[in-house]
Amino acid sequence: MSCYQDKAVAIAGLGGLGSNIAVMLARSGVGKLLLVDYDRVEHSNLNRQYYLPCHVGRLKAEALAEQLLQINPALQLTVRVEKITVGNAAELFAQWPLVCEALDDAAAKAMLINTLLTDKKKIIVSGSGMAGLGSANAIYTARKMARLYVCGDEHSDMGQENMWAPRVQICAGHQANMVLRLLAGWQEP
Amino acid sequence: MKINGEDVAGFCGTVWDYLEQHKYQVERVAVEYNGEILQWAQYQSVILQPDDVLEIVSFVGGG
Numbered sequence: 001m002s003c004y005q006d007k008a009v010a011i012a013g014l015g016g017l018g019s020n021i022a023v024m025l026a027r028s029g030v031g032k033l034l035l036v037d038y039d040r041v042e043h044s045n046l047n048r049q050y051y052l053p054c055h056v057g058r059l060k061a062e063a064l065a066e067q068l069l070q071i072n073p074a075l076q077l078t079v080r081v082e083k084i085t086v087g088n089a090a091e092l093f094a095q096w097p098l099v100c101e102a103l104d105d106a107a108a109k110a111m112l113i114n115t116l117l118t119d120k121k122k123i124i125v126s127g128s129g130m131a132g133l134g135s136a137n138a139i140y141t142a143r144k145m146a147r148l149y150v151c152g153d154e155h156s157d158m159g160q161e162n163m164w165a166p167r168v169q170i171c172a173g174h175q176a177n178m179v180l181r182l183l184a185g186w187q188e189p
Numbered sequence: 190m191k192i193n194g195e196d197v198a199g200f201c202g203t204v205w206d207y208l209e210q211h212k213y214q215v216e217r218v219a220v221e222y223n224g225e226i227l228q229w230a231q232y233q234s235v236i237l238q239p240d241d242v243l244e245i246v247s248f249v250g251g252g
Contacts, residue, residue: 017252104252106217113219113246117226131251144246145221158251168251 002029005074007183010034010096012084012112014060016163017127018102019050020172021179026068028180032076033068034096037061038083048165084108089115093122098182100175101126104158117147125178129153130171132161139167141174141189149189151175190241205232208245219246 007030011018014037022033041055041063055063061079068075080092084103089112093099099116101124103109109126116122129152130139138153151174156167178189190197192207200207204227208215220227221244222235237243 013252015252102252104250106214106248106250109248109252110217110219113248114226114228117219118228126248127252128246128248129251131249145219145226145244146224148219148221148246150246152249152251154247155249156251157249159249163251 002031004029004180004183005031008032008034008096008098009179009183010036010093010099011102012036012093012099013102013104014039014049014064015045015102015104016048016165016168017130017172017175018100019060019064020169021100021102021176022064022068023050023071024173024176025179026071026075028176029072030179030183031074032078034078034080034093035061035064036080036082036084036092038081048163048168084112086111086115090119097121097123098179099124100179102172102175106157113148117145123147123149123182125149125151125175125182127151127171127175129155129157130167131156131158131163132167133164134167136167136170139170139174141178143187143189149178151178190237190239190243192243193245200237202237203233204235204237204243207237207243208232213245213247217248219248220244
């Protein structure tokens, strides 16, 4: 029995960050997860995202939900197949005080943070800067605002560099670790 | 004023002016102004004062 089984975490985006964060939280025994993604698995995702060739063409939210339930059959999953917009973000995450931001587009990341942080009960753990093959040691967790943690190197952009599994998973690991720390009552990054 | 943990003296203008002057891409940023998240629509109306504390986070793509 995990000390996290009555804890709830929302994950916005199920690409390289979100899929790996979800797996780590499921393995850690977090009891309730919200998965939000509208996209389908593509071949080009398989180098870093938690999907297999048999998942290509399927909704990421569904393919990931199946795997998470194999990891922890007792997991309570809520799945929303929707593109997150300024219009629906507040409603989608209304019941979820702890949110992992794992979107790929920089403006979408900013939009989600700007929208959700107006809710004074929300804490967000975000990912920014994990492209390329730069030093693994450049990726860190920082508490940038009272209720915003940012994981990544804050610099390497997928627009300039390819995305590779190691730094994406390192960043996902930072986010998942910060989530577990927050759930344990520790606010320091 | 304090911006991203550094003391900044002599700046006169709005949050929008500061972001523009420092070449931030406005659609990619989140700004905490004296402990509260500031909405994009407010960037042009908030004029920075000497005791303001600003935290600007600029996101890059990849997820």
